[in-house]
Amino acid sequence: DSGVTQTPKHLITATGQRVTLRCSPRSGDLSVYWYQQSLDQGLQFLIQYYNGEERAKGNILERFSAQQFPDLHSELNLSSLELGDSALYFCASSVTPSTGQETQYFGPGTRLLVL
Amino acid sequence: QKEVEQDPGPLSVPEGAIVSLNCTYSNSAFQYFMWYRQYSRKGPELLMYTYSSGNKEDGRFTAQVDKSSKYISLFIRDSQPSDSATYLCAMERVGNEKLTFGTGTRLTIIP
Numbered sequence: 092d093s094g095v096t097q098t099p100k101h102l103i104t105a106t107g108q109r110v111t112l113r114c115s116p117r118s119g120d121l122s123v124y125w126y127q128q129s130l131d132q133g134l135q136f137l138i139q140y141y142n143g144e145e146r147a148k149g150n151i152l153e154r155f156s157a158q159q160f161p162d163l164h165s166e167l168n169l170s171s172l173e174l175g176d177s178a179l180y181f182c183a184s185s186v187t188p189s190t191g192q193e194t195q196y197f198g199p200g201t202r203l204l205v206l
Numbered sequence: 207q208k209e210v211e212q213d214p215g216p217l218s219v220p221e222g223a224i225v226s227l228n229c230t231y232s233n234s235a236f237q238y239f240m241w242y243r244q245y246s247r248k249g250p251e252l253l254m255y256t257y258s259s260g261n262k263e264d265g266r267f268t269a270q271v272d273k274s275s276k277y278i279s280l281f282i283r284d285s286q287p288s289d290s291a292t293y294l295c296a297m298e299r300v301g302n303e304k305l306t307f308g309t310g311t312r313l314t315i316i317p
Contacts, residue, residue: 194255196252199249
């Protein structure tokens with residue numbers, strides 16, 4: 092158990108809908124990362140927050156947004172969902188912004204299925 | 207062309223064999239190299255971390271980085287059925303805090 096929690100574990104929804112994925116980082120970790128894992132694209136970095144502020148952006152679609160709250164939990168909002176958004180969404184956390192020397196600990200993921 | 211290339215496998219080897227997993231990359235700015243193990247329906251967990259070129263050993267696992275060839279490897283000695291998982295290589299540039307992952311190699315150790 093990495094100490095990172097994600098809810099829900101599974102989510103089934105329809106195209107055009109909006110969902111919110113939630114992540115609680117390990118105790119003491121200030122940095123949160125979101126990744127998308129699909130069969131054809133592998134694990135893709137979406138966005139990073141550090142202590143409530145956006146720190147880095149990756150291949151995140153405009154339909155997706157995220158935030159980190161004062162208690163350091165983070166939410167990833169996915170809107171106008173398309174079939175291709177079906178994937179595993181992982182959250183990871185680290186104490187400080189990762190510089191390679193700082194391990195990122197991954198949560199168990201949320202499996203999203205868009206029908 | 208992807209920044210990080212990894213053979214997706216699947217790779218099946220008998221128990222006790224030495225396993226070699228590899229990744230190549232195109233961006234010479236990568237300085238940090240990691241291997242993650244991901245069991246089915248779980249999140250990735252960090253196995254090995256190396257900085258720049260060289261070897262690092264941890265128990266049955268050895269990570270090698272050859273920056274001149276832009277090639278990294280993970281060796282697993284005395285492989286066990288519990289090593290059956292997907293192995294992902296990951297890389298990071300100095301000052302750029304996002305990880306770039308390979309697509310992962312699915313490994314099965316046959317008892």
